[in-house]
Amino acid sequence: MSEGWARTALAAYRMAGSFAYPGIGAYVGWRTARGKEERGRRRERYGYPGEPRPADAPLVWIHAASVGESIAVASLVRTIAADGICVLMTTGTVTSAVLVRERLGDCVLHQYVPLDITSCVRRFLDHWRPDLAIIAESEIWPVTMTELARRKIPQILVNARLSDRSFQRWRSVPRLAEALIENLAHIVAQSDIDGERYHLLGARAVTISGNLKADVEAPPVNSEDLADARRILGLRPVWAAISTHEGEEAMAADIHLRLREDRPRLLTIVVPRHVERADAVEKEMRARGLTVARWSRGELPDPTTDILLGDTMGDMGFYLRLTEIAFVGKSIHGEGGQNPLEAAMLGAAVLSGRFVQNFREVYQRLIDAGGARIVRDREELADNVAELFAHPEMRRAMIASAAGAVNEMSGGLRRTMAALDPFLLPLRLQQRLDRRTPDRRDGDVR
Numbered sequence: 001m002s003e004g005w006a007r008t009a010l011a012a013y014r015m016a017g018s019f020a021y022p023g024i025g026a027y028v029g030w031r032t033a034r035g036k037e038e039r040g041r042r043r044e045r046y047g048y049p050g051e052p053r054p055a056d057a058p059l060v061w062i063h064a065a066s067v068g069e070s071i072a073v074a075s076l077v078r079t080i081a082a083d084g085i086c087v088l089m090t091t092g093t094v095t096s097a098v099l100v101r102e103r104l105g106d107c108v109l110h111q112y113v114p115l116d117i118t119s120c121v122r123r124f125l126d127h128w129r130p131d132l133a134i135i136a137e138s139e140i141w142p143v144t145m146t147e148l149a150r151r152k153i154p155q156i157l158v159n160a161r162l163s164d165r166s167f168q169r170w171r172s173v174p175r176l177a178e179a180l181i182e183n184l185a186h187i188v189a190q191s192d193i194d195g196e197r198y199h200l201l202g203a204r205a206v207t208i209s210g211n212l213k214a215d216v217e218a219p220p221v222n223s224e225d226l227a228d229a230r231r232i233l234g235l236r237p238v239w240a241a242i243s244t245h246e247g248e249e250a251m252a253a254d255i256h257l258r259l260r261e262d263r264p265r266l267l268t269i270v271v272p273r274h275v276e277r278a279d280a281v282e283k284e285m286r287a288r289g290l291t292v293a294r295w296s297r298g299e300l301p302d303p304t305t306d307i308l309l310g311d312t313m314g315d316m317g318f319y320l321r322l323t324e325i326a327f328v329g330k331s332i333h334g335e336g337g338q339n340p341l342e343a344a345m346l347g348a349a350v351l352s353g354r355f356v357q358n359f360r361e362v363y364q365r366l367i368d369a370g371g372a373r374i375v376r377d378r379e380e381l382a383d384n385v386a387e388l389f390a391h392p393e394m395r396r397a398m399i400a401s402a403a404g405a406v407n408e409m410s411g412g413l414r415r416t417m418a419a420l421d422p423f424l425l426p427l428r429l430q431q432r433l434d435r436r437t438p439d440r441r442d443g444d445v446r
Contacts, residue, residue, distance in 0.1 A: 006175035013142050017117035024115065035276065037112075038094055044112040047123030051109050057434065058427035059086045061130035063113055067313070068339060069136040070096045072159050072212045074103055075413050076134075080424065081107035084431045088128055090114075095275075095313045102314060103220075116141040125151060132423050134158055138166065145183045154185040154423055158416055159212040161190045162197045163336065164357050170201055178202030188419045190412075191361040207419040210412035211362055213341050219317030226321055232300050233267065239325040239385050240269035242316065242343065247333030249281045253288050255382040256306055263389065267301055269319050271310035273329060273338065278311035285309070295319075320346040324395055325388050327351045327381060337363070344371055345406045349398035351375055351384055365409055371402025 028045055031037045037045065044050050053059065060080055064070040070091055081087045089104065090113035091097055100110050111128075114120040121144050133148050133155045148155050162170070170177040178201065181187075186205045189195035195206045241252035249270050256268040272281055278294065285292050290306040293299035295315065301308050310319045320326060326348035328340045337356030340363065344350055350372035356363045366372035375381045388395045417424075 003175050003179070006173070006179040009173075009176055010142055010146065010179060014118055014146075017115075017143060018119070021117050021119060024117070036094060038097065041112060045115050045120070047114040047120035047127075049124075049127045050111055053128055054086045057086050058131045058430050059088055059128060060132045060134060060424075060427065061088045061090065061128060062108075062134045062136070063090045063139060064096065064136040065091065065113075065139050066093045067096045067099055068213075069139075069159075070099050070104075071216055073134075073136045075215055075217070076158065076212060076416060077104055078107055079413065079417060080420075083424070083428050084435075085424070085427050088130065099314055114144075116143045118143055118147070121147045125153075131427055132156070134420070137161055138163075140180055142180060145180055149183040155183055156186045156188065156420065156423065157184055158188045158420075159190055159209070159412070160187050160198065161194045161358065162201075167197045167201075174201070185423070186419060188416050193361070207415065209415040209419065210409060211341070212412045212416060213339055214362075214406055214409035215411070215413040216341075218345050219314075219320070219342055221315075221317040221321055225318060229300055229318070229322055232302070233322065236265045236267050237263050237389055238267045238269065238323045239327070239389075240271065240319055240323040240348070241327045241329060242269075242271040242310075242319065243273045243338035244270060244329035245273055245334040246277070248327075248329045250284055251332065251378045251381070252327070253285050253290060253307070254378060255385065256290065257288065258382050259386055259389075260306070262386070265303070267305065267308060269308045269310060269323060271316065271319050275311045275313060278309060281311075282309055316342055317346065320348055323348060324399060325349050325351070325385055327385075329353075331355050332375075332377065332381070340366060340372060341406060341409075344402035347399050347403070349373075349388055349395050350402055351381060353377075353381075362409070366402055366405050369401045369405035369408075371398055371400075371405050373398075 028037055028042055032039050032042060041050055062073060062077055064073050077087055087108045089100055089108040090111050091100060092113050097110060114124040130153055133153055135157050137159050138161055181202045187198050187203050188207045188209045189198060190211045192208055195208045198206050252268055252270050260266050272278060282292050285307050291304055292307045292309050293301045293305045294309045294311050296311045320343055326343040328338050328343060328350060331337045331353030335355040336358040339359060340350045344366060350366060352374055354374055363372060373384055375384055
């Protein structure tokens with residue numbers, strides 16, 4: 001594959017976006033009808049601003065695709081904003097927008113990321129004029145990257161990772177990968193494996209930071225809700241299946257039915273990764289004869305409740321504080337896994353299926369420390385939950401080991417900030433200079 005082919009492919013991609021632009025409104029309207037776009041903010045997806053840009057101030061644009069990425073960069077965002085630098089944060093989902101508003105609304109401007117179409121991206125950049133673009137994890141959008149490069153705006157990928165599947169896909173088009181990755185001024189990768197993969201794809205400057213998610217604060221919780229729930233639950237045995245994908249809720253229900261034979265007061269917490277599936281999950285649970293309480297309705301489990309369905313966003317801190325055993329989903333049904341760090345830092349023994357490629361290094365560290373276990377299937381998961389209920393000393397040892405592993409993994413924020421410092425230092429100096437510049441309005445020096 002030649003370099004000319006790669007350039008032609010990128011030109012064809014840009015042209016396809018331009019041709020699709022007149023009909024893109026139907027697509028955005030369809031997403032809006034399904035609750036995937038905010039009706040009043042749809043224009044932001046076309047690059048139209050929803051906020052004014054702070055005048056004559058350095059601005060850093062930070063993009064995080066969804067909830068997980070937004071959580072990962074939250075501490076990074078606050079650290080940059082604490083220097084007095086204006087931060088514009090974009091996300092691509094309604095749920096991540098809610099999270100940014102709740103957790104970072106005091107220190108960022110939020111917009112929805114523009115569609116990767118030339119007119120949308122140019123409109124967005126013409127208004128916001130960022131001095132630096134920071135992208136979380138693995139978001140690579142050809143038009144956006146080339147337009148930033150054309151304007152000589154440095155682009156940095158932080159907490160960067162490449163899944164096995166993505167790496168093989170990029171390896172199959174090496175010239176195209178290099179044509180895009182050469183636009184990145186620096187890549188701050190999660191692990192040695194990720195860093196090596198980016199090097200093989202043509203990255204020139206790569207730093208290994210560790211996972212930023214190990215440095216995030218524990219998910220918040222409403223203390224009154226937690227106290228009420230703990231009072232009602234008393235000494236009931238509780239385990240949780242979190243970030244579950246289709247098939248794993250049914251698996252959790254079957255495990256509940258099996259374990260309930262020995263522990264009739266058992267409560268199982270099920271938290272689907274996509275809350276819009278909650279109605280279907282509830283129906284599936286009730287079809288098995290299980291009683292369900294839904295947190296979105298403000299329902300707390302009574303003594304007869306089998307399943308507490310965690311069908312709200314931003315409440316993982318509540319669900320995990322009710323249990324000491326947590327299965328992390330997309331690992332038995334589905335592939336790639338989900339982030340186990342929140343469960344580990346909130347005092348849970350972590351259980352997972354085998355398919356955790358997207359969090360391989362995190363799981364390896366937890367397993368090596370004794371804070372997590374990998375199970376093959378539903379039967380092995382049920383056996384492990386039963387064993388941890390039966391042996392509290394084993395459960396407590398796993399919890400302590402998981403917490404220790406998270407502590408050892410911390411430091412990603414410090415290393416990321418060190419990699420960003422050459423790009424942020426000029427903005428800090430500019431910000432301080434602007435503050436010291438005398439105001440000469442009306443001929444006065446003040």
